[in-house]
Amino acid sequence: MPDAPRAFRAQFPVLDRVAYLNAGTDGPVPRRAAEAAVERTRIEAEHGRAGEAHMDTVTGLIARLRARVADLLGAREGEIALTHSTTDGLNTVLLGLDLRAGDEVLTSDEEHPGLLAPLAHAHLHSGIEVRVAPFDELAQAVGPRTRLVAASHVSWVSGRVLDTAALRSTEAALLLDGAQGLGAVPVDVRELGADFYAASGQKWLCGPDASGYLYVNEERIAEVAPSWLNYMSLADASRAAQLHLHPDARRFDLGLMPAPATAWALASLDVLAEAGWAWVHERARNLAATLARQLAERGVAVAPRGDSTLVAWQGADPEADVDRLADAGLVVRAIPGRGLVRASVGAWSSEEELERLAAAA
Incomplete structure (x- = not known):
């Protein structure tokens, strides 16, 4: 070798x-990432988790991670939300878009339960129609009532790659499940024509469990109502009752990512980037x-x-x-x-x- x-x-x-x-389920953990998580945990155990210096460290790590993920996706930092999984990102979009009874969402016959369950929920509670087409025929299946195509960038079943070029010529918005994409294959969300791209941190990025990322095209941010508001959604916590939210995708962050997990995620990205x-x-x-x-x-x-x-x-x-x-x-x-x-x-x-x-x- x-x-x-x-x-x-x-x-x-x-x-x-x-x-x-089996990185398509959970990626292998680099030694450096394990050491980074242990070291960050040691610091918090010995010095506590309070005070301005601690919070500056935590938010600084998060800002670095957001920037690194944005770079990987070919996106801007303000288009990236930190979630806990690919499914979190898919739910954020499907629950946040103004999808109504009769609107059609087109998906494929090779989708993961993490997308199928949110689609079924949206059908039951919003009345949307979910139509299934063969994975390699999605573009041809887009019809006049198709508001959204929600499908995998890379099929978790077969490893086939979605023909996003054909989808770009349609009027439907595009939500990609990138669980088997980000870290595994090159991703440029603008080249893909993705309006939304949800991905995992624990798979091909070799990060911790309960880590995920959501790209929302800056022109679409206002179209997605945040469905899980929290401290990290707020631009000004002193005005929480007035819902003074971040103007960018940070409004979709799902809470504060723990510093040991963030340190792990960053260290894994370092190992991959250095290679x-x-x-x-x-x-x-x-x-x-x-x-x-x-x-x-x-x-x-x-x-x-x-x-x-x-x-x-x-x-x-x-x-x-x-x-x-x-x-x-x-x-x-x-x-x-x-x-x-x-x-x-x-x-x-x-x-x-x-x-x-x-x-x-």
Whole structure:
């Protein structure tokens, strides 16, 4: 293995034990990120969590994280809200937009429960009509009553990548579930034509659980009513009763992100950025394509996929396959109800691990 991949892998302790191929659920934790979280917790334990200096540190970490995520998305800082999950961001948009009875929201047949449940809730409580189309036919399915397309940037089921270029020519607003996008593949929200992009911190960004991000195009911010107001939504806390909110996407922040978690998130981003995002993206996608080819050569039925980091294949008993592979030190997951086993291939993966997986699948 060349020096660069070897040095990068060395920053993820879990790889000393197993072939970790499940970043699509939770990414591996860099050693530096674990140390940053522990150090921040130690400081708070020894010095307390009160006073102006403490709050300046906490808000400073949050501001740095917001800026880093904005840069990754090709967005402005004022277009980024800090949430707890991709689903938080999806709910913020679906509950905040003025969607009414009869309005149509178009989604695909490869969506995660984290989007399907909010859509079902909106249907029950607002009367919107939710229409489902094949993932690769969404643009053609947009109709005159379609107000919003809500779909995955990268399918969690198959790893296919949404044809957003075709959607840009429609009049419908675009809400992207970026859980398998941000950190895994290059993202430029303006190039994608996304009005809203919800993503996770714990997956391909290797951050802590309960971390997420929401991009809201600055021209759309006023169209989304905040549905979960809190201290961090306020531009002036002394005028809380007058709802003096931040004028930008900070109004959608879901509370104060804990400093240890923020330090972890920043440290993980440092590890990935120092390796080079272009290298991280290219290596992971190339390795995933290699795995798909190796599986197919062995007669395994690989699900149609795109230029992404996910590889899924048919399993006679996916849950049993996952357990069997785990016993062999290969960490993958099953996709419920689809008959699929899925591997999430990262830049931290090795060619040897993928050969082992292909042989054992």
